[in-house]
Amino acid sequence: MRWTAPHRYPDIRRTIDKYGLYNRTLTLLRAKMSGAGSPCTYWKNDSLTIYGTYNPNLTRCYCWKKTEGTEIAVTQEQSSPTKDHFLCMGTGMLGGYQKYGYTEIVFSTPSTYTVSAAALTVGNDTNGQPDKFMLSGTTTSASIDTQNYTLTNFKDINHFIVKESTDTNANRIEYFYSIDNGSTWAQITMIAYTSTRLGNKQASGFTLPVGTTQIKFRATFKKKTATSTSPLLNSIRFRYRNQPTLVELDTRFDVEIPSFLTCREQVTTEMNETKEGLKTTRPMRWWVLPEAYVKNTDIIMFLQGVFRNEKYEVQNLVNHTHGPDLQVLHRSFESAFLRDRYDIIRIHDILI
Numbered sequence: 001m002r003w004t005a006p007h008r009y010p011d012i013r014r015t016i017d018k019y020g021l022y023n024r025t026l027t028l029l030r031a032k033m034s035g036a037g038s039p040c041t042y043w044k045n046d047s048l049t050i051y052g053t054y055n056p057n058l059t060r061c062y063c064w065k066k067t068e069g070t071e072i073a074v075t076q077e078q079s080s081p082t083k084d085h086f087l088c089m090g091t092g093m094l095g096g097y098q099k100y101g102y103t104e105i106v107f108s109t110p111s112t113y114t115v116s117a118a119a120l121t122v123g124n125d126t127n128g129q130p131d132k133f134m135l136s137g138t139t140t141s142a143s144i145d146t147q148n149y150t151l152t153n154f155k156d157i158n159h160f161i162v163k164e165s166t167d168t169n170a171n172r173i174e175y176f177y178s179i180d181n182g183s184t185w186a187q188i189t190m191i192a193y194t195s196t197r198l199g200n201k202q203a204s205g206f207t208l209p210v211g212t213t214q215i216k217f218r219a220t221f222k223k224k225t226a227t228s229t230s231p232l233l234n235s236i237r238f239r240y241r242n243q244p245t246l247v248e249l250d251t252r253f254d255v256e257i258p259s260f261l262t263c264r265e266q267v268t269t270e271m272n273e274t275k276e277g278l279k280t281t282r283p284m285r286w287w288v289l290p291e292a293y294v295k296n297t298d299i300i301m302f303l304q305g306v307f308r309n310e311k312y313e314v315q316n317l318v319n320h321t322h323g324p325d326l327q328v329l330h331r332s333f334e335s336a337f338l339r340d341r342y343d344i345i346r347i348h349d350i351l352i
Contacts, residue, residue: 021322021323022322022323022327022329025322025329026289026290026329029289029329029330030289032263033261033263033288033289034261036263037261037262037263038261038262038263038264038302038303038304038305038307039246039253039255039259039260039261039262039302039303039304040259040260040261040262040300040301040302040303041099041100041101041257041258041259041260041300041301041303042099042100042294042298042299042300042301042314043097043098043099043100043298043299043301043351044097044098044099044100044294044295044298045091045096045097045295045297045298045299046058046091046093046095046096046097046098047088047091047092047093047096047097048091048297050295054092054093055093058093058094058095058096059093059094059095059110059111059112060092060093060094060110061081061085061087061088061091061092061093061094061096061108061110062087062108062109062110062129062130062131063081063082063085063087063088063092063129064081064092080092083343083346084346084347085347086197086198086347086350087106087108087234087235088106089347089350089351090343090344090346090347094106094107094108094110094111097299097351099239099351100243100258100259100260101241101242101243101245101257101258101259102158102239102240102241102242102243102258103151103152103239103240103242104158104237104238104239105149105236105237105238105239106235106236106237107146107217107235107236107237107238108131108234108235108236109122109130109131109132109133110130111146111147112146112147113144113145113146113147114144114145115142115143115144115145116142116143116144116145117139117142119135119136119137119139119142120133120134120135120136120139120142120143120144120221121133121134121135121136122134123232131234132165132232132233132234133219133221133232133233133234134221134230134231134232134233135171135221135223135230135231136230138226138227139223139226140222140223140224140225140226140228141220141221141222141223142220142221143218143219143220143221144218144219144221144233145182145216145217145218146216146217146218146236147216148181148182148214148215148216149214149215149216149238150213150214151212151213151214151215151240151242152242153242153243154208154210154211154212154213154240154241154242155210155240155241155242155243155244156207156208156210156240156241157203157206157207157208157238157239157240157241158239158240158241159202159203159237159238159239159352160188160202160203160206160236160237160238160239161193161198161199161201161202161203161236161237162175162190162199162200162201162202162219162233162234162235162236162237163198163199163200163201163233163234163235164199164200164201164231164232164233164234165231165232165234166231166232167229167231169224170223170224170225170228170229171221171222171223171224171228171229171230171231172222172231173219173220173221173222173231173233174187174219174220174222175187175188175190175203175217175218175219175220175236176188176217176218176219176220177206177215177216177217177218178215178216178217178218179208179212179213179214179215180214181214181216182216185218188203188206189203189204189205189206190202190203190204191203191204195352196349196350196352197349197350198237198350198352199235199237208240215238217236217238219233219236221233241257241258243258244258245257245258245259246258246259246260253304255303255304257303259303260288260289260291260292261288261289261292262286262287262288262292262300262302263286263287263288264284264285264286265285265286265287265332267282267284268282268283268285269281269282270282270283283316283334284334284335285332285333285334285335286332286333286334286335287320287330287331287332287333288330288331289330290328290329290330290331292331293331294314294317294331294333295314295317296314296315296316296317296333297313297314298313298314299311299312299313299314299338299344299351300312300313300314300335301351310337311338311348311351312335312336312337312338313335313336313338313342313344314333314334314335315333315334315335315336316333316334317331317332317333318331318332318333319331320332
């Protein structure tokens with residue numbers, strides 16, 4: 001039979017959490033983290049989704065492609081990207097690694113762009129990979145414009161690095177930026193950059209007002225004469241800060257970059273059965289608050305203490321949740337020190 005009145009069963013969800021266990025537990029965890037947490041930063045591997053597939057919203061690096069054949073050039077795509085490629089840092093996607101608190105825009109030959117003359121073309125390297133912009137024929141000047149990039153919560157510029165090949169006696173490349181979608185352009189002063197293999201020129205004195213919402217770049221190629229060799233441009237890297245630094249949030253820490261706190265979990269001894277017998281391990285585990293959205297394959301670096309400046313790969317991540325809505329209380333993960341058996345070791349030095 002049907003009951004005419006609504007049921008009077010208790011609301012189990014409300015009964016379970018009527019004392020606000022989630023909020024009380026989270027408050028306790030925040031107090032623990034404040035007292036025992038160590039500052040960290042990470043490089044998030046945005047090239048992969050949580051399911052391990054490539055992010056369809058990113059641009060594939062040219063290191064996937066290789067032109068073969070002598071009579072007829074045939075461009076083929078490799079089954080995997082070049083693991084030590086400096087441009088995509090082995091991820092296969094432009095901007096594959098993003099540092100915590102920053103957004104990096106990487107521009108190269110696969111990117112969206114417009115050119116002022118057809119003579120500004122893409123050239124291949126010795127392996128047949130389309131890795132450079134160049135001037136062909138007798139054209140002495142032409143420009144390439146990037147798309148208009150949206151800046152989110154812009155605070156300041158971290159770096160502007162280019163990788164180019166020029167000859168001061170025969171050619172040069174000049175760089176400009178516009179924050180009004182190309183209506184006006186301002187030139188960027190460039191100086192030598194020798195810190196890593198990311199590039200060979202960097203901007204000097206390049207600043208933007210806090211809160212800038214958009215930017216686009218222009219590279220103007222110039223040859224001294226019609227017969228001069230062409231300048232070559234491989235890539236532009238532009239990174240800006242979009243979060244406050246840790247010292248701005250908590251004056252106890254003298255850390256002038258965006259960072260988050262991490263606590264080490266109690267050491268446990270685990271035994272696992274293998275083909276060789278029982279294997280005893282003591283994994284190094286850490287936990288972070290929900291705001292630090294780390295995931296597997298991210299690279300984490302400690303900024304203070306005994307692990308200072310050491311980089312680890314995040315593995316075996318666990319989201320610890322509570323309640324019917326599975327709200328995250330904290331995340332725990334194991335840290336694997338980067339050694340030769342990890343592909344990331346090949347680009348370890350260019351994670352800056």
